Amino acid sequence: MDGENSSVVSEFVFLGLTNSWEIQLLLFVLSSMFYVASMMGNSLIILTVTSDPHLHSPMYFLLANLSFIDLGVSSVSSPKMIYDLFRKRKVISFRGCITQIFFIHIIGGVEMVLLIAMAFDRYVAICKPLHYLTIMSPRMCIFFLVAAWMTGLIHSTVQLVFVINLPFCGPYVLDSFYCDLPRFIKLACTDTYQLEFMVTANSGFISVGSFFILIISYIIIILTVQKHSSAGSFKALSTLSAHITVVLLFFGPLIFFYTWPSPSTYLDKFLAFFDAVLTPFLNPLIYTFRNQEMKVAMRRIFRQIVNYRKIS
Numbered sequence: 001m002d003g004e005n006s007s008v009v010s011e012f013v014f015l016g017l018t019n020s021w022e023i024q025l026l027l028f029v030l031s032s033m034f035y036v037a038s039m040m041g042n043s044l045i046i047l048t049v050t051s052d053p054h055l056h057s058p059m060y061f062l063l064a065n066l067s068f069i070d071l072g073v074s075s076v077s078s079p080k081m082i083y084d085l086f087r088k089r090k091v092i093s094f095r096g097c098i099t100q101i102f103f104i105h106i107i108g109g110v111e112m113v114l115l116i117a118m119a120f121d122r123y124v125a126i127c128k129p130l131h132y133l134t135i136m137s138p139r140m141c142i143f144f145l146v147a148a149w150m151t152g153l154i155h156s157t158v159q160l161v162f163v164i165n166l167p168f169c170g171p172y173v174l175d176s177f178y179c180d181l182p183r184f185i186k187l188a189c190t191d192t193y194q195l196e197f198m199v200t201a202n203s204g205f206i207s208v209g210s211f212f213i214l215i216i217s218y219i220i221i222i223l224t225v226q227k228h229s230s231a232g233s234f235k236a237l238s239t240l241s242a243h244i245t246v247v248l249l250f251f252g253p254l255i256f257f258y259t260w261p262s263p264s265t266y267l268d269k270f271l272a273f274f275d276a277v278l279t280p281f282l283n284p285l286i287y288t289f290r291n292q293e294m295k296v297a298m299r300r301i302f303r304q305i306v307n308y309r310k311i312s
């Protein structure tokens with residue numbers, strides 16, 4: 001990256017979430033707790049799915065991959081935010097800022113495609129159960145994974161190519177606790193109207209587009225389930241409601257950030273806080289606490305660990 005040559009800026013200053021000491025303390029306790037809990041919850045899902053042969057099916061592989069991405073969601077901005085909470089001067093280097101933007105958009109792209117893959121998996125399982133194993137073959141899973149990572153990489157790289165050489169001449173203050181494109185571009189000292197439009201179009205189009213694909217596929221699935229109402233359909237509906245909750249939690253704040261004309265910074269910040277800290281924690285909770293197979297597998301793992309301790 002030769003961004004430093006064209007822009008003399010070497011660091012940005014975050015204004016952070018709030019100046020109130022009490023609220024900072026509260027946010028510190030909450031975000032540390034949720035950070036640790038989501039790292040543990042998602043790692044536990046990955047461990048359970050990879051180590052239990054009962055769970056070696058496309059649905060659980062995709063779930064484990066979603067947990068892997070959620071480890072990234074928790075780590076891309078929360079640790080820095082927690083570290084900064086009580087610091088008077090919250091700074092981030094130019095490189096650090098670009099790195100955060102780069103990873104935020106990779107992770108966002110991967111997560112969207114994974115959610116679409118999970119919806120497709122449920123669509124096949126519920127609407128074409130007899131062809132499930134041939135359609136959701138290992139090759140199909142690999143295809144979804146490659147598609148997810150390529151989408152994330154290309155989307156993120158395209159955005160960065162446009163902003164990496166922007167000239168900055170101060171102030172270098174971001175009214176936020178992490179770097180992201182809308183605020184970053186506003187700091188540049190050129191006419192950024194077209195760039196802002198490009199970013200809104202790019203991120204906005206991807207998120208609104210995936211959101212509609214997901215909503216439409218869930219509507220198709222629900223209509224199919226209603227037609228063949230049977231014992232299995234109740235279970236299918238409960239899995240679906242978990243998926244739909246995750247989709248709404250993930251896309252709600254995103255669509256707000258990238259498509260709202262002039263967001264109120266206060267609401268914006270707290271939505272971002274919610275997205276960074278709470279969603280990666282809620283995903284494992286939503287998927288496992290409603291899923292009997294997952295709970296049984298986790299108990300099996302705990303028992304194995306306990307037995308192993310007794311023997312050795």
Ligand SMILES: *[C@@H]1O[C@H](CO)[C@@H](O)[C@H](O)[C@H]1NC(C)=O
Pocket residue numbers: 046049050058061062064065068141142145
């Ligand atoms: C992601 O999915 C692939 C293929 O479906 C699987 O082999 C792999 O173990 C999964 N990754 C994680 C971290 O669970």
